Each structure stands twice: as C-alpha cells, then as structure tokens.
Amino acid sequence: MNLTLAIIFCIIISLAAFLLAGWLYLWIKKQDSSNPKIEKISDLIKSGANTFIRKEYTILAKFAGVVAILILIFLPRPIWNQPNFAAILSNNIAMVFSYLFGTIFSGLAGKIGIFVATIANKKTAEAATRGIAPSFLNGFRGGAVMGMAVVGSSLLGVAVFFWVTKNPTMLLGFSFGASSLALFAKAGGGIFTKTADISADLVGKVELGIPEDDPRNPAVIADNVGDNVGDVAGMGADLFDSHVASLAAAIVMAASIDTSTGSNNVAMVFVFAALGLLSSIIGVMFAKMGKNGNPTRALNLSTYITTGIFALLTLLATLIFKYEWRLYFVTIIGLLVGVIIGITTDYFTNDERKPVRKVAEASKSGPALTIISGMSYGFLSVLPAMIGIAVSAFLAFKIADPLGEGYALFGISIAAVGMLSIVGMIISNDAYGPIVDNARGLAEMGGLGEEVIKITDQLDSAGNTVKAVTKGFAIAAAGLTVISLLAAFKSEVNDAARELGLELIEAFNILDPAVFFGLLIGAAVPAVFSSLLMLGVDRNTRRMVEEIHRQFDEIPGLKEGKEGVMPESDKCIDIATEGALKELLPAGAFAIIITIVVGLIGGVQAIGGFLTGNIVSGVLLALFMSNSGGLWDNGKKYIEAGNFGGKGSDAHKAAVIGDTVGDPFKDTAGPSINTQITVVSLVASLFAIIFLTFSLF
C-alpha cells in the first residue's frame, strides 16, 4: 500500500471510530434514567466538571498563546536566522499551527470524554437496579466513547497533518501541543480530584466514620467531579499524548530511512496504527458480560481479544504488502511486553495475590506498617516492568538492526507503536473505572439501596484492578516511546548539524561529563515534579478539610443527617478548582524550563544524558507510585470485604490511611510523570538547533 492510500485508510478507520463513539453515545443516552434525586446530583456533578474544565482551558489557552509566540520566534530555529519569509512560513508559522492543533485535538478528546462520562455515570447507577450485566455495559460503553474519541482524533490528526505538511518535524510540534496540554490538564485535574477525594475521606471516613459517598459530606460532589476531570479527562489526555508521540517518533525515523532508501516504512507505520484502532473497534463491539459473569474477566477478555485480532491483522498486512518480517516481530514483541507488564502489575495490585493481602494484614499493627509494607511492594513492583521495557527495547534493536542503517532505532519505535496499538481498548477499560466509581456514589446518594450499591461496588473493584493494569501499560508505553524519542532527538540533532555544517553526533557517551551532568539532573526532575504536585494536593486538601469542618460545625443538623439539610457542596468545588488552577503551572513549567536551561548550559550532549536520566527515574517513580497506590486502594477494599476485622476495625482505619496516601501517588503524581517525560523529550527535539548553536559548553 503506498503512503497516500495508507493515510486514507487511517482516515477511514478514524472516522469509523467516531461513528462507533457516536452510536455508543446514542445508545447510552436512550437508556433509562428516571430517578429525580440522581438526576439532580448528576447535574451538580456535570456543572461542576464543566465549570472546572472551562476555567482550566481558559488558563491553558493563554499559556498556549504564549508558547505559540515563543515558537514563532524561536522554533525550529530563531526567526532572525531564517533566510526569507517563505522559510518562516513553512517552518516557524507551520510549527505554530502544528502546536496549536495538537493542543486543540487533545483538549477536544478530553472534553468529549467528560461529556459522555457525566451521562454514563447516572445511567450506570440506574442500570444497576436491573442487574450487574446491564450496569457493566453502560459503564464500559461510556468508557469506550472516550477510547474511540481519543484514538480516533489522535490518528486522524497525525494522518491529516502528515498528509498536508509531509514534514515529520511538524508532527513533533503537533505532539508537543498535545503533550503540553496533557501535562497541565493532568496536573490540574489530578490536583482537583485528589484534593476532593482525600478531604472527603479524611473527614468522612477517618474522623467521623461515615460511609464513602455519604450525602452529608460536603466534599462528596467535588470528589465525583474530580473523577471526571482528573481520571477521565486527564488519563485520556495522557494516552492521547503517548499515542501521538509514539507515532511521531516512529514516523520521524521511518521518514529518514525512506528518504535514503526509498522504502515504505512510513506507510507501514500508518497501516499498523490503523489496524490497531480497527482491532480496538472490534474488541469494543464484542465486549459484554454474562449474567453471573465477572466484570474483571470481561474487561481483560476484551483486551486479549483485541490483542489477538491485532496480531492477526498485522500478520495479514505483512503477508499482503510484503512488509519486513523482522518489523512484524518487533511490533508483536512490543504488544506482548505491554500485556505482560500489565499482568505483572496486576499481581501487585490484585486482592487475590500476596502483596495486597500482606499489606492488609500489616494494617492490623497500625498505619505505619501499612505504609512501609505498601511502599516496599511498590518498590519491588518496578522490577518486572523495567526488565520488560529493557528486554523489549534490546530485542527490538537487535531484531531490526540487520535490515540496514537506521532500522535498529526505528525498531524500538515500532515496538512502541505495537505496544500502543491497542490503546483504544486500554482507554475504554480505564475510563470505565471513574464512571462506575461515580455510579457508586450516585447510587449511595440517590438512595438506591444496599443491593444496588453492592453491584456498583463490584464494578468499581474491577475498575480498580483494571486501572492498575492499564496504568502499568501506559507507563511502559510511555517509557518505550520516550526511548524512541531519544533516538528521534539524535536524528533531529543530526539533521540540524548537517544543515549547519557541524560535526554529527555519533553517541551519547556516559563518561562524557556533560552527559553525566545531564543524567543526574534529568533523574531528579520527575522527583521534584511529583513533589510539587503532591505539595499542591497537600496545601489544597488542608484548605478543604477546614471548610468541611466549618460546615459540620456551623450547619445545624448536617452531622446528624436531618432530612432536607444539605451541605454547601459548591464551596468545596470552588476550593478544589481554585487550588488546582493555582498549582497547575509550576510543576510543568519547572520541567520545561530546566530542560532548556540544561540544554543551554551543556548542549546536546547534556540533553542526551538529561533525557536518559529523566526516562529512567521517571519510569521508576511512575511505576512505584501507581502500583503502591493501587495496592493500598485494593488492600482497603479487601478489608472492607470483611477480612482482618472488616469495616470499622483498627486494621480498616490503618488501611484507609494507606489508601489516602496512595491517592495522590496513583492519581496525581504517578501518571503525570508519563506526560512529563514525553513533554521534556519533545522540548528537547524541538530545541535541537538552539542547543546546538547556543550552548555554554
């Protein structure tokens, strides 16, 4: 298939994904919803989410405007170094557009996700009155709208953009737009959601001993809003960004091979990406659950089906279009390693396995041991994933290397594309989590009864398990993508060096002091970045806890649950919003600025080290935080299911504290690190010429 056909194929599949998303949306919309109480609460959640998103996007639009001006002046090279206006138009101005389109596409995908999620949650709650199977389907299909919208717009954007510009560097700009928006959206959403969640838990569960989602608690609505703005929109932005980045990196390298050898690797990247989305479409359509089925199994099964279909379709494509077998194997290695990392993550967060049970048991001796043992397993859990990423990168390189110059590093990027091929399915599974979590809240607040809450609890628990798996997957994918972005960085540097008549970069030698200098500082960045986000959550939480205390003290009858007395939920939403917006920029800005500073001091060699340190420590910390967070969450749930004393016991109290510590780990800092490493890598590639020409050493 030639390049044009491949791109058209991508566009068709993307449109099919949008069609499916539309159909699913209509299906959800026409489901029954008649409970006025739920309707009212759901409206509160929706309007809270919309207000936050509007305010957040307003700030981000201003930020994007500033960045656009900086891009215009400096990227891909300073405007005063361009020979004429035509060059400015086809470089700097085109880059501005690439960047802006990236932000817009990424923002849109998030917006669609929230829109559907805030409808799906109430439908899921009400469907639970009819049984677990229909309730599951509502939750899953709500998530699938997000999945289809995200991957559809990612693929559509990349395909159309490449068709128009024919310039892979512009794709890096597009990807940077998507990533920078994702970075801030995740930071803001993550701070919002965890501020509300932790505050609600601290006062509700720990101090007063009232149940989760109790309508008396002023922070409960804010918590539900947070599920949407943090988990649905933030996570969608994250995987959008990884997907775009993996395609951009692969196309940069494929294009450089194709230019010199006339082969058709770019077309293959597009075909494989389209087949990945097609597999996810099929997987989503066939996902359902038997009447007495297990929701976790249903979610996992659809992932395995999608994986199998993708392997088959790419096999056929390889046969028909005579692609290199070696590249096919590399793709499949990426895919399988992604699945294997997901499974090992599951081991550390599944309540049927040793780690969760041991942590739950440790809670009997108080919260200190809950934290110590949970963190220990979190540290242990990084090993299989790190080995997995290491082995897949190594094999991809070695298998692709014999194909010729440039193929080795292209192999790594195509492994990342393989790993991210089934991302449509992954997002569907992941967005399912916050939807059923919200549904559980609505069922509780709407007074749908114990039986219904139990069903939503079951769905929620499956959501937690699957979420841990998809997060492991997302981190691995980001890791592999960023390794290929490192290769893309080198290729950008050498393109620039060739133009400027400078010596080409052959290696980033660890014993070069500039490389080591960058390495150490790059490694510190994810730690500092996480720290800034968590301190934001901490500050904001304390403000909200005070407000909740004030309400319980000052509103007569609230604590006792007097009929008709309602908390002032909007005040909590305001605090969460304001705090999140204030804490949004520093962490992300720090990561971007320090990259530029290191590059200006140490040049491209320092940046090579910086990116490496950043990837290594970023992947490590992201895995640690996501996994220990998921582990504590499920440890708490395991005790709540009646083990080690059950609800209300000392062990339970300790486990709740563990869960609270895990909240910003797994939903604020941990997953934001993915985006941070991608953004930093893209900044590096875009600034390649600047670093090459203006560095101090």
Next chain:
Amino acid sequence: MNLTLAIIFCIIISLAAFLLAGWLYLWIKKQDSSNPKIEKISDLIKSGANTFIRKEYTILAKFAGVVAILILIFLPRPIWNQPNFAAILSNNIAMVFSYLFGTIFSGLAGKIGIFVATIANKKTAEAATRGIAPSFLNGFRGGAVMGMAVVGSSLLGVAVFFWVTKNPTMLLGFSFGASSLALFAKAGGGIFTKTADISADLVGKVELGIPEDDPRNPAVIADNVGDNVGDVAGMGADLFDSHVASLAAAIVMAASIDTSTGSNNVAMVFVFAALGLLSSIIGVMFAKMGKNGNPTRALNLSTYITTGIFALLTLLATLIFKYEWRLYFVTIIGLLVGVIIGITTDYFTNDERKPVRKVAEASKSGPALTIISGMSYGFLSVLPAMIGIAVSAFLAFKIADPLGEGYALFGISIAAVGMLSIVGMIISNDAYGPIVDNARGLAEMGGLGEEVIKITDQLDSAGNTVKAVTKGFAIAAAGLTVISLLAAFKSEVNDAARELGLELIEAFNILDPAVFFGLLIGAAVPAVFSSLLMLGVDRNTRRMVEEIHRQFDEIPGLKEGKEGVMPESDKCIDIATEGALKELLPAGAFAIIITIVVGLIGGVQAIGGFLTGNIVSGVLLALFMSNSGGLWDNGKKYIEAGNFGGKGSDAHKAAVIGDTVGDPFKDTAGPSINTQITVVSLVASLFAIIFLTFSLF
C-alpha cells in the same frame, strides 16, 4: 614527596589517629559512673550488642569464605586461564588475601566502635547530671573514637596494602572486601535496629501512650542495642567502605597516568588523604561546647574547622610539593560541594525551617497528610544534592582535563577524595547521635529525673540534625566515588582488553541497546534492594509486636509498672537477632547476582549502563529516604516541644506514625543503598575480564 615517603606519612598519621582514639577511650573510661541501675541496663545492652555482632560475624565469615573460594577460582581471571602457579599466586591468591583483609579491617572498625559506644552511652547519661557541656563531651568523644578508628584503619589498610602489592587492582579487591562486609553489616544491623525501634514505638507510644524508653516496654533494651549495632557499626562500615573505595578508585586512575607519564599522582592521593585525617584529628581535639552552648552549633563548628584546616594544609602541600594547582582546586570543589550538600540537607530536616514545620502542621489533619507532605519534601530535597554532584563532577572533569590524557576522570576521583577527606570528623559527628540517643534511654530507665532527660533530649535532637547532614554528605560522597569507580571500571576493562588483544572501549553510548538495557535494570536494583530490606523489617516487626503484646498480657503487673516487675527483654533481642540474620543475605545477594547476570548477558557495555542506572537511581532513592526520614523524626520532635498541641495530641500521634515510617527509610534502606552502589561497582570492576570474555551478546 615520593611515593614511599607519602605512604610512610599515611602510616604515621593513621597511627596518630589510633593514639588519639586510645587516649579518648581512656578519658571516657575514667569518667564517673556510679549508678547501679544504669550499670545494670548498660550491661544488658552491651551483652545484647555483643551477642548479635558475634552471630552476625559468624554468618558473614562463612559468606566471606565462600566468596574467597569463588575469587580464588575466577578473579581476576579464571584459574584455568592462568599460565602458571606464579601467576595464580600473584593474582588469584593475592586477590583472596586482599578481599579477606578488607572484610577483617571493616569488621574490626565496627567492633571497636560498638565497644566504645556501649561505654560512652552510660558515661554520657551520668555526665548529664553535671550539665550539658560535660555530657556533650562524653558523647562526642565516644563518637570520635569510632571516627578515628575507622579512618585510621582505612588509611592504614590502603597504604600498607599498596606498599606491599604495588598493584591497584588488588586495592579494588580490598575495597570489595570492605564493601561486601559493610553491605551485610548494614543490612543486618539496619533490620535489627528498626525492628526494635518500630516495635517499641508502635506498642509503647502509639497503642499504650507510654513514654519513649519506658522501662516497662520489653523492646526498649533491644532498641538501645539496635542503636549500637545498626547506627554505630553500620554507619561506620558504610563510611569505611566509601573512604576505601574513593582511595582505590583514585589510585587505580592515578597509577595508570603515572605509569605512562612518570608523574607522582599516586603519592599526591596518599598525601591528601593523610592530610584529611590529620585535619580531623585536630578538629576532634578542639571540639567542645560552652556551658550554655548549642550542641548542634558545636558539632557543625568542628566540621567547619576541619574543612578549613584541610583546605589550608592541602594548599601548603601543593605549594611545597609543586602539585598541579588544577588538582588542588578540584579537591577543594569536592570538599565544598560536600559541605554545601550537607547544608541543603539540613534545610530539609531542621526544625527551624519550613519543611519540618509544614509537615508538623500537616499532622494536625492526620497521618495521611504527614506522610504525603513528608514524602513530597523528601522528593524535593534530592534536587540540590543531585545538582551538586552533577556540577562537581562536571567541573572536576573540565578543570582536570587540560592536564593531559586520563586526568579528566582522575579529576572526578580526586574530587571524591576531597569530599571524603574530612570523613573522620563526619563519622565522629554521626556516631555521637546513637550514643546520646542511648544515653537518653539510660537516663529515662535509670530514673535520673526530668532535668537530666531534658539535657539528653537536647543532645539527641542535635544528633538527629547532624545525622541528616552527615547522611547527605555520605550519599553525595558515595555518588561521586561511584562515578569514579565507573571510570575505574572502564580502565580495568581496557587493561584486560589490551591483554587479550581485544578492541578497547572508547565510550558507553546510551543509544547502544546493551547500555540502555543495563541502564534500566540497574536503575531498578536500588528500589528492589530497599524493598527487600524494608519487607524484612516489616516481617520482623510484626513478630516482635506480637511478643510485646504477649508480655503485656501475660506478665502480671507489667503494664501497671508494679515495683520489681521487669519485662523479658532478652526475648525481644532474640527476635530482632534471629530476624535480622535471616533477612541479612537476600537483598545483598540479589544486588551482586543481578550484576553478574547482566554482565554475562550484555557484556561490558551493558554493565556500563547498569552501573550508571544504579548510581543515578541509588543516589536519588538514598537521598529521598534519608531526608524524608530525618524530616519526619524532627517533625515529631518539633511537636513534642509543645507545638501544634504537643505530646499526646492528635498531631503528635500522626507525627509518630510519620516517624515510624521514616525509621526504615533513614536507618535501614536509605543508607544501605550507598553501600549497595559501591559493592556493585566493585563487582563490575573485578569481573571485567570475565564479562569481556564470556558474555552472551
């Protein structure tokens, strides 16, 4: 000064250090001690510590025996590849002796430290009845015996060994012996001390609300034993190991330059090291505290004095012996960066600064926020130290580079020597901590009264602050040392490659897949290593908590504190001992074995990446753990001083939980990582030939 004279100078200074240690020991011994109750408890502590050390060293002796046999067969190259018996004698057998001497010297230094510490603690407690100044002096001089013994034996060992063998590779074997013993001594001691400490706190402070060091608590004696075997012996072993490793790395590189150019760099390394010890001797002799002085200031002042003296003495040496000025500057940069890192660490753990106060304040909202905010500051605290290490390595390289081939990397190693020059003083300050901590316990258990306890509390608090500073220093020193060991590894590999007629290694290129493969796995090792240690503490603690519960339930009158009823402390000591011995080997063995496996799979390139990943993530995690642990400890103390509700308030309870989580961070896992990265680097250098000849890829 020629090499022989320099070595003789080293030996003289080492002997002077031993003389000073002996004099200090006699001074302490003749101090007043008349309280029979304290005498009795102190005997219990002493015998507990001796029993543990005896059992631990028995296991380690067996381990060392096995390693010695493996060394005989395989190192520096397989015995069947040696041409004749003379070669075996001067290589494999010499290496066995180097290794064994390293373990013996390291073990001896630890043993001396414990011996003196268990005397100094009771003298310090009783001196507190006469005021803070004499009490301080007892604590400090007790620590100084350790400082002098450690650095004296390290310098003596290296000097004599090099004089006899004239072979720098043998020094690596000596260093490996010291490090491998340190690794296990710290792991075992760290698990022992934290098992006892956490158990005592969990049941005593958290559950029953009885004071620290209450004689009713069955774990209190074990806790005091732990201070000696974990903090005194363990930390001494750690810095012994860093000091030896820094000298070994510098000498390996200096020798390689001297051989080709005939210059006298090895002599300079010896002279500078001896001057460092001389400065510490002077610093120790002049350390004291005014009647109304501040113990923290007194400790810091002696560090600054030592630093100043060293800078002056090396300046004179450079003038007189005409050493290269560039090397002098590099040495001073290392020294200053060490001090600066210490100061920034102080910012994060000093209770007069924002981080500790914010964490204490967060405790008002419960333990979850104590943990979240403490971890956040812990993550933030890595930045200045990482930048410090990065900048000093970079500058050292750049400044030394113009001196000629090989000087650039030698520059890094001489910066590490500079940083570690004042290590005698650092150890004195550090060992002071557990001694006064123990004295506090003895004052409480011996019933010396509120006033005396208050004095020992003040001394203890200074110990905590200084401990955090010295730990920051130790980690930075280990980091810089290991960077120079990486360079030493390359030089070992190339020596071997030259011998075998293979191609020389020019670089470790990050984009080489083997390097990246090693990098990712190496980065995971410190996390897994910490995890295994902390899980050991966790398991062991739960056993001990059960035992304490049993005693309080079954021994009549114990809880009520009936006159004459004593807990069965020996049972707790037995549990701590048994658990520590059982958990001792796995973590260290894991680190050593995975290094060998990665080398056998990916060869020397993979090991280059592996060491780099290990250093970067090791330094990061060690800083994070040590600093957040110190921060929580001081946050708790800040509340106990009457802030945010003071003792017994909810904030205090939360802060105690934070402190408990921090315990294995700062005293088990964090500082052990230093040793882990050193051991792994030495293993790599020693196995250089094996990896070069036998790797899979």
